[in-house]
């Protein structure tokens with residue numbers, strides 16, 4: 290028997306009594322109903338799934354619609370957009386055509402202008418010789434010197450036969466158009482350029498003169514810088530690749546005549562360029578004459594009664610001795626022969642001093658010279674003579690005079706009457722100067738050399754110009770009127786400062802009558818070179834020398850530092866060099882420092898140190914250098930014609946007289962901080 294389940298509302302209907310009714314038709318219907326309901330549930334389920342799918346695809350369709358919407362206008366431009374594009378394209382085409390024709394016109398105009406210019410130039414060039422009427426115009430027949438193929442082409446040289454025949458020089462001359470010479474623009478331009486250049490040079494000179502005046506009024510130390518050329522012994526430049534262009538490795542450059550630039554490349558750092566400005570910078574190509582011309586006005590000052598000191602500073606091998614003395618001075622200076630283009634400042638200064646003295650016959654002057662070297666912190670007299678009157682080296686001491694001046698006791702001072710005499714003595718002294726070969730410089734000076742030229746009033750009434758020298762000096766050293774010794778002073782007479790000199794007698798022991806009074810002193814200083822022991826490779830006693838040289842140069846820098854800062858105490862006594870040069874450094878002298886530097890990479894540290902020294906020296910401000918005041922002993926001195934020109938500061942009348950010497954009362958250091966010079 291089949292059991293019938295009636296529950297329609299749920300899969301599990303409640304079992305009742307009537308469910309067991311056996312109505313097959315109903316039972317079939319009930320079963321059909323259950324199946325239909327099941328199917329219905331399944332269909333509902335599917336419907337829900339389809340709805341979900343429809344929603345999802347609806348979103349996708351919307352996205353696609355958006356994308357399609359973006360692309361539509363591109364894909365299918367409307368007719369309006371197309372016509373607009375056509376219009377733009379047509380306008381562009383018209384513009385391009387207009388541009389093309391405009392540039393064509395421009396090009397043609399340029400071509401015409403160029404042709405006109407060319408023909409003007411050709412005309413100007415062809416007319417130029419006609420302006421020189423002085424030149425005879427004659428027909429020049431082809432000469433034998435002209436290439437044969439110009440005159441008659443050889444049948445053996447088909448190229449010459451076939452090719453164009455070049456016109457000869459004479460043919461060209463005949464082709465030249467004749468006519469009146471019009472205004473030649475090229476010539477005018479050249480003239481105006483020349484005028485401009487001259488005016489520029491004048492302005493430059495004037496500016497420099499004014500600057501010098503300013504420097505002088507401020508009492509600054511004048512500092513020039515000289516950059517020597519790269520030389521064969523600068524072996525760092527002699528690499529295989531650098532043989533043809535040795536300057537390529539130079540790190541110091543003279544940018545202009547007042548600026549020097551140093552390329553510094555500290556390890557691990559980028560390249561730094563340092564520039565220094567000085568009153569004058571000499572490049573490697575500048576001559577000895579150019580250097581001397583700038584210091585020459587100081588010699589006029591020397592003759593005007595100023596104390597003057599010219600000093601070369603720099604590292605070893607940088608060209609100090611070359612600048613001050615010239616090449617191989619101890620051999621060539623005494624009696625130079627041949628060309629004198631390389632003479633240094635000292636021989637040229639000697640010539641100039643005697644030239645100036647001889648220029649004014651009314652002056653009654655004596656010139657004495659002393660030569661000392663400061664070696665290992667001791668002073669040596671290089672003109673001292675031994676028992677046999679042979680020049681020898683003798684140790685001396687620096688003393689202070691009653692006027693507070695620094696003097697060397699027992700110093701030999703030789704009287705000289707011509708530049709040749711003076712330089713003969715200097716050359717003899719130089720042979721005694723301490724030298725030593727180092728890795729940097731084969732002929733390195735190991736001492737500071739100080740040559741002092743002293744001008745004193747002559748005892749006699751005879752002027753120095755009346756005297757004649759027996760010797761005939763070379764052109765560079767010769768003044769217009771050579772001298773003869775003054776009466777009572779034989780040539781080469783020697784004086785010795787045996788003690789602190791009495792004021793009335795000036796410095797010398799052997800002064801005569803009303804003369805003998807020191808008018809002015811010229812100190813020419815060739816300092817020993819600073820050096821790094823590691824680079825110069827010195828050992829033993831030379832190492833001690835190096836150490837003492839460096840210490841004395843450091844003392845010099847300290848003195849300048851103290852002066853530039855206006856310190857109360859100036860450490861002159863820290864070294865014999867500064868003690869000896871005290872009057873020049875801190876006194877009333879006009880001081881000129883020439884800083885010599887090497888261009889080489891391996892010396893860059895020393896170069897920077899030297900330039901720093903120069904920059905520091907420039908900052909020193911002193912009282913204005915004063916000429917000596919007149920004294921009764923000199924009142925009779927003939928001042929006619931003693932006015933001089935040349936030195937900056939010509940506007941100060943008292944500077945132009947040759948004034949006798951008394952110690953300056955007012956030479957002191959200014960505490961004014963340094964302001965930038967022009």
Ligand SMILES: Nc1ncnc2c1ncn2[C@@H]1O[C@H](COP(=O)(O)OP(=O)(O)OP(=O)(O)O)[C@@H](O)[C@H]1O
Nearest residue numbers: 517605606607608609610611616730733734817818
């Ligand atoms: N401007 C220059 N032109 C040509 N040669 C130069 C120049 N300057 C220096 N020299 C040469 O360089 C070399 C070294 O120069 P110098 O003897 O003057 O050096 P220094 O600075 O005096 O060295 P030290 O302090 O060691 O004596 C010399 O052979 C010199 O002739």
